[in-house]
Amino acid sequence: MxxxxxxxxxxxxxxxxxxxxxxxxxxxxxxxxxxxxxxxxxxxxxxxxxxxxxxxxxxxxxxxxxxxxxxxxxxxxxxxxxxxxxxxxxxxxxxxxxxxxxxxxxxxxxxxxxxxxxxxxxxxxxxxCHVLRYAPYFSQLKSVIESGRIGDIVNISWRENVSYWHYSHSYIRGNWHNRDESSPMILAKSCHDMDLLFWLIRSPTKKIHSFGNQTHFGRFNQPEGAPDRCLDGCPVSESCLYYAPRLYLDLVPLIHMHKKAGSISEKLFSSLVLRYPNLTQIPPFKKVKEYTGWPISVISKDLSYEGRIKALQETNYGKCVYAIDDHNIVDHQIVNIEFDNKVTASFTMHGFSDEEGRSFRIDGTKGTIKGDYFFSKQIISIIDVLTGKEEQIGTEKIDMAHGGGDDVIMKVFLKSVRFREKEDILTTASNALESHLMAFAADISRVEERIVEMKELR
Structure with a gap:
């Protein structure tokens, strides 16, 4: 039944x-x-x-x-x-x-x-909801590692490249701009990456050392004559990457993303809109300006053009990124990790990338895996050290959120609720705790300028 x-x-x-x-x-x-x-x-x-x-x-x-x-x-x-x-x-x-x-x-x-x-x-x-474990791309990466093709993992170099507009939207103007009111960046954004490293290496962590700073955003870099709100007559509006209407009204970063990574028709469509902005006044180009998905969806309850203008006039989303005085989130951070099984890993996060995504290199005793996980490309390359041969696995590019992981995690969890099949759950609280402790340790290390032994937190 x-x-x-x-x-x-x-x-x-x-x-x-x-x-x-x-x-x-x-x-x-x-x-x-x-x-x-x-x-x-x-x-x-x-x-x-x-x-x-x-x-x-x-x-x-x-x-x-x-x-x-x-x-x-x-x-x-x-x-x-x-x-x-x-x-x-x-x-x-x-x-x-x-x-x-x-x-x-x-x-x-x-x-x-x-x-x-x-x-x-x-x-x-x-x-x-560490959804990336469930994304087909990372499931395939896990399978390659467990197949033994590169031998035992020795070292991983992992990068989270946060796009400049995503960083400014969420971590300067948005809900995560102040660590005291939300979470430090390494926890809020990069706990996904700590989780993936723990999952791939399959060992608890022994010690962590981290450095990072907020180096670019602050009054010290606010352009001369720039107002605290972008709409109040900014003299550098044409050249500023972070000019608020560029994202929230004109959608320029999103259009660039589709120009780089979309289908042939999307690339052509995007190129025309970028070259001739007035095309958005006529159908079918008009629908570009009517987009109200993320990140537009979070700036206001009223997502009409007028509603967005009001949001830029009244909320943090319309402020100059250099004039948000309670912003205290790092814009770059590195983490060095030693695991109990003697594997080492280095992690880098920064908020200045032209394109959102992750890149990595995994070196084992028999081979190397190199990977790119971006909106425009999702590739895994496997290099056999003995033969020198390289095989490139072109994983299916999935445009859905988190590479399709959102849907998979829902399907798996609902099945577990129905049938109590806990073994299918990849990120229960018990196995998610370790990656969270890794993030906390990295934050403590960065703030206190010391190596953190994980036994301190357990």
């Missing part, structure tokens, strides 16, 4: 909660059904209400209110801001919910450990 769809409540109806995880239910209604939502912003809450046909008494303004009710569903999706992850997830498990928790688990070591303990204590599933 066919099982009913898993029922879910959504706690936090932002970009990830509503547009990714809850949206899965609309595309796969046989697998999941959203039955209630908690979101403090009324417009976002109402959007989920309409999309999922919810009754008014199943729409709540806070996680406290929804979890004060009797258990409403099988599963709780917790996608609140970083500093609000632990409390609702812990209470949800105690109320009997299995929990899908957006990364990072929490922004303190103690909260991360408590999440693991409560999951064990209650017997409830706790899936951490």
């Amino acid at each position: 066919k099982k009913k769809a898993v029922t879910a409540i959504v706690i936090g109806a932002g970009d990830r909660g509503a547009d990714v995880y809850a949206n899965y239910a609309l595309r796969f209604p046989d697998e999941m059904k959203v039955v209630a939502v908690a979101e403090p912003i009324e417009e976002r809450r109402n959007l989920v209400k309409v999309k999922h046909n919810l009754k008014e008494d199943r729409c709540f303004s806070s996680w406290e209110k929804i979890l004060a009710e009797q258990k409403l569903a099988d599963l709780a999706i917790v996608a609140t801001q970083d500093q609000m992850h632990a409390e609702p997830a812990i209470l949800a498990m105690r109320k009997g919910y299995d929990v899908l928790l957006e990364k990072p688990m929490a922004n303190t070591i103690d909260d991360c450990k408590e999440l693991v303990e409560v999951s064990k204590e209650t017997g409830k599933l706790l899936q951490i």
